[in-house]
Amino acid sequence: MIDKLSWITVYPEIVLLVMACIIALVDLMGTDARRTRTYILTLLTLAVVAYLSGSNAVAGQTVFGFGGMVVSDPMGNWLKCFATLALMVTLVYGRPYAADRDMLRGGEMFTLSMLALLGIFVMISGSNFLVIYLGLELLTLSSYALVALRRDNVLASEAAMKYFVLGALASGFLLYGLSMIYGATGTLDVNEVFKVIASRSVKHQVLVFGLVFVVAGLAFKVGAAPFHMWLPDVYHGAPTAITLMIGAAPELAAFAIIIRLLVEGLLPLAFDWQQMLIVLAVASLLVGNLAAIAQSNLKRMLAYSTIAQMGFMLLGLAAGVVNGNTLNAQFAYSASMFYIITYVLTTLASFGIILLLAREGFESEEITDLAGLNQRSPLYAAVMAIAMFSLAGIPPMVGFYAKLAVLQALIGTGQGLYIGLAVFAVLASLIGAFYYIRVVKVMYFDEPVTATTVSAPGDVRAVLSLNGALILVLGIVPGGLMTLCAKAIVATLAT
Template identity: 75%
Template sequence: MFEKLSIAAVYPEMLLAVMAIVIAMVDLFVKCPRRTTTYALSLITIGVVAYLEAVAATQGQTVYSFGNMVVSDPMGSWLKCFAALAVMVTLVYGRPYAAERDMLRGGELFTLGLFALLGMFVMISGNNFLVLYLGLELLTLSSYAMVALRRDSAVASEAAMKYFVLGAMASGFLLYGLSMLYGATGSLDISTVFKAVASGQIKHQVLVLGLVFVVCGLAFKFGVVPFHMWIPDVYQGAPTAITLMIGGAPKLAAFAMTIRLLVEGLLPLAVDWQQMLMVLAIASLLIGNLAAVAQTNLKRMLAFSTIAQMGFVLIGLLSGVVNGNTAAAANAYSSSMFYVITYVLTTLATFGIILLLAREGFESEEISDLAGLNQRSPLYAGVMAACMFSLAGVPPLVGFYAKLSVLQALIASGQTGAIVLAVFAVMMSLIGAFYYLRIVKVMYFDAPITATTVSAGADVRVVLSLNGALILILGILPGGLMALCAKAIVSTLGT
């Protein structure tokens, strides 16, 4: 761990910011309706940034910069690398869809995507309350604009307004909580806040009141009950390419922000925030799974599925500290990190198939639209089936190992009620299996409602095939990614 006066810690962010502006200017001179030049420049930029973050992560150094306001550590670097790859895949899947719906009249999709990614990077690297909040606002403001990008769609405009109003409220919660913590501790620096809280000289009631608002703001970003109201409406109303943009990579940034605030800053208050996360996790697993069963709209069903899946992420986060003992922390937080990474991987492939099936004038948003997909395209039906089995937690797919690692961390923590919570989570997963397997049944056993063949560009076919293969490969050989997560979390906790 060391401080650098140089700007080496933020080279990727600087490159991303500069290129986002350059690409926006270059796009003014692009005449191609599919924005091929803008698209290629965006993918190259994101690829270079992902490579830089991967190199930084493998070096294993923790670097503080800008007066401790920014931190570059292995956990942050890996999460930024995976977030960049997720945005890249999103743009590959979403470009044909956007082109058919007149969303590429300008290069806003690519420019806003790059600025959203920059916001995620700032959230992941923030070691200061203000930096974290700036990153969050950059991400959310870009997201609001992207949801409303399809100008002729009243449904998308309505979704953007709901997202904006609820997002502004959640940002207010978070900012109010952070301001209370600042007032109590006298610092915006996360490590200084940790020392102040650990000293025991600050009134516990003031800290807990600020903590409640902070947890509310974080819960909104995860989309967990009772801060889930925006998820089903925004997922359904937003253009599908944008649904993937806001439902995939930002979950990695939300996880990092939670680790920065709750673990690195407020770990002495773990007994308080873990109880809050337990209530949120139980409510999310229950309501998310039960509500998903009743859905006929595929995107809305996946929205409630997301709420339930984030409940598992919270289970990992609440298992780290037992009676002040942090021995189980690395195992718990690394299992949660593994879960959120594999969830994003599966979500990318799931929405990739939905985008692939959509065509001009047809959205492919209903579960019935998948009827007989196996007869039209066995490959894409197989990828979608792998995604559904993975989300349901069926071995040997990666979702099974993700759920297993989180439940193992919960039981290993030895907390009061850990066994009961684990059994409850498994029971909720069984309910979840119903609506996931229903999609598999529709694809393989229902008669197709259209004879239209499924076609896609070479880039989409290659990326989607790799995406589906990774879901299986990481399920059979999860050790590498799990070790990577464990090493990153240990490094972060050690500083």
């Protein structure tokens, strides 16, 4: 019999699942082309789920349920809360765009996005290989359907096929690696895997063989080079509202499963997987920044930017264990957690502006489409400029502090290799600054190609303004969020 404590660990997930089913049924009775009732119900549900996750996080307790298969801890609960808020913002930004493109004929966009969020929750909560994999599959299958939501659009259908084929390959890599580790350790439980490996009763070569596939599968999911090939095509081909949906909240889940698998389960193999992460990080910084310079399409540029940003995040994760010593772990992992949260916040703002500028029959995807935006709308130009400066790591935006936190974690190791990586990361960021500042230059100094004024519904305008303000405010006073990340990571490492 399942005890009461087990149900407590998953009640945000239960609320999400039940409401997703109810909203799907309610939507069947709706005739409104803009799906107003479905939209409001979805946002109210997400607000409740975010509150539940945030309350659990503030409580600061770590609780295991269902025989240790599921864990509710501060890190997981904060990531769930932020992922839910990210989806809420995505739906606010994406609804006008989706309505103009006849993507709201049914309520699939809302139902599938809630199921994708449920997959994110399961991934974050999983303390068992099978649970993590089930969450991953729920997220990816919902994402494939979302990318293909515009059935009459050739680009979207092509993007969905590429995403499906390469996503299946990535899932196969991860599943094969996990099966190897299960075969070697005899358990699927993450904490038990840690104990078996720490006892040194298993052949190291077998574990490393499985580890290679696990890291490759995780690299596919975060879009790290050289496993990045799906990212630019999917970002470009998917409807922009869906691009934001797969480029924001799922990144938090990807960070969570890296922590669950590599840190909580495979920490005794840190020497091996940290070397792999370093190679992935260096490749991502090089490929992402150099390829982004050549892009004229804004969505493709942001896709390559994502690859570079993930490289930075992986550098933090690669600096946790130094010569078998874990003293630097809490600083390195909390810096990476801070980095991924602030990256998602900035991504929401940048794609929010792209969605805002898109009109019926016109996709605002080229960098030249932003020409003279400051003359047409100073507010939206300012929000986009803040987002670009943050991604480039220019103070006082939050992106600067996020990069600084990762660099401090690298330098704090006192090792020549990590100090060299910090220098390389700074040089790569200098290259990256070029293509971000180019967008700002186009907005402020180029002549507008159209005299169309930029208008937005009140909810979009309010959320976008708040989004831009948060990027600036968190850059000036980052201490609160940094402390939150540090406490969450310390609580996770303690278990």
